[in-house]
Amino acid sequence: MVPEWQEAYMNYNFLKTLLKEILIFRQQSRSPENQVNPRSRPLKATTLKRRGSLFRAFSGLTGYGNRSPKQDKEDEVILVSAMHTADEERGEDGRSYQTIFLRASEEGAEYELVFFRRLDDEFNKVVNFYRAKVEEVVKDAEELNIQMDALIALRIKVNDPAAVSPLINQRNTGYPLEVIQEEQQEKRSNDVKEYQMASLDVLNHIKINTTAETPLSAIKNLFIGSNSDLRFNKNELREAKEKLKQAFIEFHEKLRFLKNYVFLNQLAFSKIMKKYDKITSRNASDAYLKTVEESYLGQSDEVTKLIERVESAFVKHFCNGNRHQGMSTLKPNTKKKRHRDTFFVGKLQACCKIASIIDLNGTTLTIVDLNSTTLTDVSSVAGCFFGCSLALVVAITVNVHARDLLNSRGRTQYMDTIFPLYIVFGFLVLHMLMYAGNVYYWTRYRVNYSFIFGFKPGTELGYIEILLLSSGLSVLTLAAVLSNLEMELDQNTERYTTLTELLPLGLVIVVLLIAVCPFNIFYRANRFYLLVCLWHCICAPFYAITLPDFFLADQFTSQVQLLRNLQFYVCYYGWGDFKNRNAETCKGSVYNVIYIVIAVIPYWIRVLQCMKRFLGGHDSTQALNALKYFSTIVALVARTIQTQRGGPVLQIIAGSTSGVATIFNTYWDIVMDWGLLCRNSDNPWLRDKLILPNRSIYFIAMVLNVILRLAWMQTVMNFHQAPFLHRNALIAIIACLEIIRRGLWNFFRLENEHLNNVGKFRAVKSVPLPFSYENDDKNL
Known part of the structure; x- marks a missing residue:
């Protein structure tokens, strides 16, 4: 489900509640003496009934075959008709669907009437939304057609058309090229290709849309003014191509959303009608689903055709005919989700491995070998770092308490100088932890933060990855703090006081180098x-x-x-x-x-x-x-x-x-x-x-x-x-x-x-x- 279109989908849960009311009424309306305990039924009767069903005429895999017209007529429960609205002259666009319940005289039929009334409302809502979106994408396709005409004309102008003019069939020049709807035919005559040439007249009616890409260009536009006239250079061609490429990608994504929208709603109507048949022991799903299939929702193929044409045009004009590259760009791989419980498993495992890290009888720190710990995914690594952080916090606390550092003479000096240096990383870690919590609840309640922030699909960080970064940074910081304390109090390292003071600076340099690292590590995107x-x-x-x-x-x-x-x-x-x-x-x-x-x-x-x-x-x-x-x-x-x-x-x-x-x-x-x-x-x-x-x-x-x-x-x-x-x-x-x-x-x-x-x-x-x-x- 597209989160932003949630209100436009069929409200499946509400219709289920209506079916539940029908089920409750039917159960309450049955008298106790008419209810038969299934366990008290004779086994012989059940067996005979089953055997009899094995000799009946085959009904067909589709559910429509081998039924007599008389039986179909008797089993009719509903009649679905298309009612014309005020926009009747628009044909299909002016229809709304209404279901007539043919068993209204039965007891409890008012519950089923309410169900079909709401079902019709949902169906009309879905059809009208889909129709509006299709009209919208058709207009977008027409705009992209015109934009592509301009891009191809600019490409010809920039790449010096005089150099390729001998290869162009002059009889075909002057006709505009419909890019998305094109079915270009190429013929060979004397080893020279003949093809339809895009018109260059379009360049006389367009302007380039310039944007302030850099502070320097913004200052020039401020004092000189923006000039959107075409200069026919390669920079303009490259920028126009990149913008139009991105427009094609977003347009293709919207088309895929619409295609998925149709599939999910058709599936929802099929499932809700089968539930109705099961609860009421009727056969109404065939008639209603046939209406769904014959409606604009089931018959419209504009989206499917547009998807094929967009993919063809994108591969040809933006990927040099490389279909694999083009489809990987249009359909990026979705990010693989990892099981959230493995984080807590990894945390528990790490805590158990490091349980003996501190010697409470002394003040020394013992490092435990974690090579035996198998970290199979990011969540386990994050759990390991989290466990290490807890152990280091305990080690620092024990170290401070054992040596009574809070009452030492250097306490004030330490708080005035070293504490502000290390607390910087504490602020960063806390902010990252809060952001990890935000991502977790955004994901849980279907807030599309990836789309809102504009992340490239598949590159957004989940809460486990953010916890990995924050826990890793906390391990580095706490290890530096503990090392600082050990080096200050150890008589063998007293002469290295300058090196001790440089630990926080070194940690800052490491973090900055990781942030600007150009290599594809540590989530470069x-x-x-x-x-x-x-x-x-x-x-x-x-x-x-x-x-x-x-x-x-x-x-x-x-x-x-x-x-x-x-x-x-x-x-x-x-x-x-x-x-x-x-x-x-x-x-x-x-x-x-x-x-x-x-x-x-x-x-x-x-x-x-x-x-x-x-x-x-x-x-x-x-x-x-x-x-x-x-x-x-x-x-x-x-x-x-x-x-x-x-x-x-x-x-x-x-x-x-x-x-x-x-x-x-x-x-x-x-x-x-x-x-x-x-x-x-x-x-x-x-x-x-x-x-x-x-x-x-x-x-x-x-x-x-x-x-x-x-x-x-x-x-x-x-x-x-x-x-x-x-x-x-x-x-x-x-x-x-x-x-x-x-x-x-x-x-x-x-x-x-x-x-x-x-x-x-x-x-x-x-x-x-x-x-x-x-x-x-x-x-x-």
């Missing part, structure tokens, strides 16, 4: 996708803003503390403070200014993205959204200055600006991003359509969102001065709460986006076409 979205965020005003871009920018607004810690990395290692484990350089006025700027950057990116969308005319509410982020910037700057300088005046300013920003952001989260708090909806104070079965979860999520957004109060109320907890530890806890809030926001934000796509039946990406026509004149 996803890493490249993330880097492209990150680049779009950095260059926000120069690119068209899509959902993945502003979704990623929103994630960075919840990782402000991570960005500040990266600033601490630059200061700590760049100015050489790591040699003495002293961060005095990172406390100056310049550092404090940059400390504010770093925190503002994610919100400023969102302001630019909102203004870009507002000026582009896509959404007028984006001006208010930009104002929301600007209010957050003001509140953030006020809180940071109040923390650095103190004072009652700054405290009042920080509290008031933060309060306004919190109210603004909370309203936008719940009402605009989540689509909740609709007073007159079918679900009071929520929305008409919900994915989660338990409505109370939405109210809990709204309350949690408000509570977690009030975390800024710890700064204004000076909670960071609590003596029982170090300031950096409290800041890390508050940052983790914000990451958790963002994880909750992610699920409901994408749920609302999915429901919007469902409401508009958008199941395929809209791809911009390469050519436009002067005065919209396509009758060339």
Whole structure:
């Protein structure tokens, strides 16, 4: 089932409930004395009945043969007729189907009347939706025809037609080429091919659709202006070909969706009618299924023909006749799903293998050989990493407790310098865990996150793969933390203090190298996708803003503390403070200014993205959204200055600006991003359509969102001065709460986006076409 078309499918479950009501009525209407216990029946009667059936006339494998007309007439239960609507002159397009129940005088027939009435409604809904979609794809095919005419003409113009003119039959030039509907015939005469030549006149009526692909091209368009006139160069040909290729891929996917839509609905009608026959002991399925087969749903073959022609045209014009390459592009392999339980099996197995990793009587760490552990898939590897992470956490806890490091003199120095370096990876791991949870529940409740984010089919990461990455990163981080502690306290490694301080930096370098690694390892497609979205965020005003871009920018607004810690990395290692484990350089006025700027950057990116969308005319509410982020910037700057300088005046300013920003952001989260708090909806104070079965979860999520957004109060109320907890530890806890809030926001934000796509039946990406026509004149 296409998730975005869910409302357009036959409602099989509801029809089953109606059949269940019929079954219950029939069971209740039978008198006890007329009910016969099957166990009390004589065996002889049953045997004779079965033997008698072996000598009856064969009814045929299709279920239609060897029945007399008189018997068919007597067994008629329903009569299905096509009723003409107001659009009767449209022929088939104006029909709706209505079933007349011929046994209405029987007791309990009202239940069956309701069933057939709803069955007709579902059938008409399916037929009308399919008819509308077929008309839509036919129009799209006509548009692709015209676009392909222009592409072929441009190809001829760019590739110097004078060089191939001797091979062209001049009698056939000047006729347009219908690409999708073409059945080109090639003849040989004196070893020269004669074929139909595309007309070049189409180039006089079209313009190239240019888009700002790079910041440089966007700046040129801003100052020089965009020029969409054709220059007939190879760059234009290459870009037009790529755009049209992508349009063909999306069009083919839509056709496959429609073909599958027909199959699933025909199967659903067949199964529901057989259930009706079984419950009522009637024979009505043949008549109704015959109507289904003779309807537009069963007789229309436009989609099948279009699929064949699209595949033929795509292989010929975009794959150089290589059908295997073309079909692998049009029909990418679906991602193989792995059994979710193997993750927990792998986790349990790893935990058992590492159960003896810690010697509680001492402080040494023993590494267990895991070569005997068979990890057959990704989930088992993720489970192994998870088990290793748990063991390392226990090892670090025992190490700290055994050596009483919490009460040592270097505790404050460690928390001021080393802790901010390692907590960066803690923020990353927590964010990835929240995203893994999002993916799990999106998949469970059929939220098409892959389509919404625009992942290449088959490359999207499942929750197990994300858990693998997060658990692997946690193992590296915890191993580095434990190694750092061991090297500091071991007398044999005291002289290598500089090397000890470089462990966090080395870990950052390893993570960055993996992120930009050009080789096909560690999910290269996803890493490249993330880097492209990150680049779009950095260059926000120069690119068209899509959902993945502003979704990623929103994630960075919840990782402000991570960005500040990266600033601490630059200061700590760049100015050489790591040699003495002293961060005095990172406390100056310049550092404090940059400390504010770093925190503002994610919100400023969102302001630019909102203004870009507002000026582009896509959404007028984006001006208010930009104002929301600007209010957050003001509140953030006020809180940071109040923390650095103190004072009652700054405290009042920080509290008031933060309060306004919190109210603004909370309203936008719940009402605009989540689509909740609709007073007159079918679900009071929520929305008409919900994915989660338990409505109370939405109210809990709204309350949690408000509570977690009030975390800024710890700064204004000076909670960071609590003596029982170090300031950096409290800041890390508050940052983790914000990451958790963002994880909750992610699920409901994408749920609302999915429901919007469902409401508009958008199941395929809209791809911009390469050519436009002067005065919209396509009758060339």
